[in-house]
Amino acid sequence: MAASVPAGILIAAALFPAALVMCGFPAALKLERAFPTGQRVELSQLRARDMARHGRMLQSSSNGVVDFLVEGTYDPYIVGLYFTKVHLGNPPREFYVQIDTGSDVLWVSCSSCNGCPETSGLQIQLDFFDPRSSSTASLISCSDQRCSLGVQSSDAICSSQNNQCAYTFQYGDGSGTSGYYVSDFLHFDVILRGSVTTNSSAPIVFGCSTSQTGDLTKSDRAVDGIFGFGQQAMSVISQLSSQGVSPKVFSHCLRGDDAGGGILVFGEILEPNIVYSPLVPSQPHYNLNLQSIAVNGQILPIDPAVFATSSNQGTIIDSGTTLAYLAEEAYNPFVSAITNVVSQSLHPVLPKGNQCYLITSSVTDIFPQVSLNFAGGASLILRPQDYLLQQNSIGNSAVWCIGLQKVQGRGITILGDLVLKDKIFVYDLTGQRIGWANYDCSMSVNIEATMSAERSEYVNAGQLSDSSSVQSEPYKELVMSVIALLMHISLVVLFL
Numbered sequence: 001m002a003a004s005v006p007a008g009i010l011i012a013a014a015l016f017p018a019a020l021v022m023c024g025f026p027a028a029l030k031l032e033r034a035f036p037t038g039q040r041v042e043l044s045q046l047r048a049r050d051m052a053r054h055g056r057m058l059q060s061s062s063n064g065v066v067d068f069l070v071e072g073t074y075d076p077y078i079v080g081l082y083f084t085k086v087h088l089g090n091p092p093r094e095f096y097v098q099i100d101t102g103s104d105v106l107w108v109s110c111s112s113c114n115g116c117p118e119t120s121g122l123q124i125q126l127d128f129f130d131p132r133s134s135s136t137a138s139l140i141s142c143s144d145q146r147c148s149l150g151v152q153s154s155d156a157i158c159s160s161q162n163n164q165c166a167y168t169f170q171y172g173d174g175s176g177t178s179g180y181y182v183s184d185f186l187h188f189d190v191i192l193r194g195s196v197t198t199n200s201s202a203p204i205v206f207g208c209s210t211s212q213t214g215d216l217t218k219s220d221r222a223v224d225g226i227f228g229f230g231q232q233a234m235s236v237i238s239q240l241s242s243q244g245v246s247p248k249v250f251s252h253c254l255r256g257d258d259a260g261g262g263i264l265v266f267g268e269i270l271e272p273n274i275v276y277s278p279l280v281p282s283q284p285h286y287n288l289n290l291q292s293i294a295v296n297g298q299i300l301p302i303d304p305a306v307f308a309t310s311s312n313q314g315t316i317i318d319s320g321t322t323l324a325y326l327a328e329e330a331y332n333p334f335v336s337a338i339t340n341v342v343s344q345s346l347h348p349v350l351p352k353g354n355q356c357y358l359i360t361s362s363v364t365d366i367f368p369q370v371s372l373n374f375a376g377g378a379s380l381i382l383r384p385q386d387y388l389l390q391q392n393s394i395g396n397s398a399v400w401c402i403g404l405q406k407v408q409g410r411g412i413t414i415l416g417d418l419v420l421k422d423k424i425f426v427y428d429l430t431g432q433r434i435g436w437a438n439y440d441c442s443m444s445v446n447i448e449a450t451m452s453a454e455r456s457e458y459v460n461a462g463q464l465s466d467s468s469s470v471q472s473e474p475y476k477e478l479v480m481s482v483i484a485l486l487m488h489i490s491l492v493v494l495f496l
Contacts, residue, residue: 089134107207175214313411321416
């Protein structure tokens, strides 16, 4: 029904600024940032961190909203990461896992793990999962259909000796992990018709790591495991969707200012300016068809074949990458075009091989706008701060460097957080498309999640906190009126 606006609604809106949830999911997750003191790091170190991530590139309930609290930081000079907490087993135990859209599998360190870190520089308490201590845990055999799906996507392997479904992931920096798969319950908070329920759960398959090598053994940024947000069958998103627990779409909006944070939701963010580009079919990652790059409106002379998707090249959207990477054949024309535009005003410098510039004013006053043009007529517009990084200062001048890095010998382009920040991104796995729009990620967003042709559910989500809850049906009516007044839209809500 259409919402009416009762007297005193402006006061009510001021009293209830938290996210407004109606009739179910999706979840709005608060991304918090910590900014520990520390020195700036070289771009080479950031590249090394991203290379380790690239090696890995191998929600809600139909009855309520699944809400994960997201912690951590993205800052290239602190080399942070985003992580969340998951609760596994019975009784539930808490594990901190890194959020990674470049991989599929949720895995955590398990008891008797060789090389798994025991302490973390992130000031979190690490733990080890023990299937023997959970009353609901069971091992996954090779004959299990879920293991067969993992084998098809290269997320699982089988041993003929013990009939145990296992995995081995080798990463680009030489590190790796191996272990076996377990079935147990994932416990989560659900926001259901205005109140918070903490006893919800669903069975999932996840990895139990028994060995870690390389950087995974280091304690400075150690977490209990990795939470893969990929689209293959072994990902938690795919598992929950197949059970009818969540929609197969998620969105994020990462703040690029010093305050950090942002929004991560299970559902589709509704924003009029969002443009969509189709995912390249039959790819293990989030591949899009990049067709051209323009600087100041001028298309660069780059052979489109450079961006073509194949087994070892293409353009990937990866929120787990700090910087962004261009194939060599695209990188050189890009840097030349930028330098030509600013050559009258700036003096280029090349510290340690990086293309940098000495700047005494704002980069937005000097550097051009860049457009990445994708299939479907969707363009990703980059401001100077979306492709530049401030490295340090020399006297009264700031040193700004090209943040997009050259990939030599491989035709791969990876768009990481440097490019993705300050924009809504929607990963519509059902529709096989990705959408985006420039956005102030400190603002709230509207999300739609559709579980059937007859039913759509909406939420006006800002940043949910543990105390964000709607307490009654009258409050629901108030929520509808707030949205009608402040967002100037009509929401059709099915009262059950």
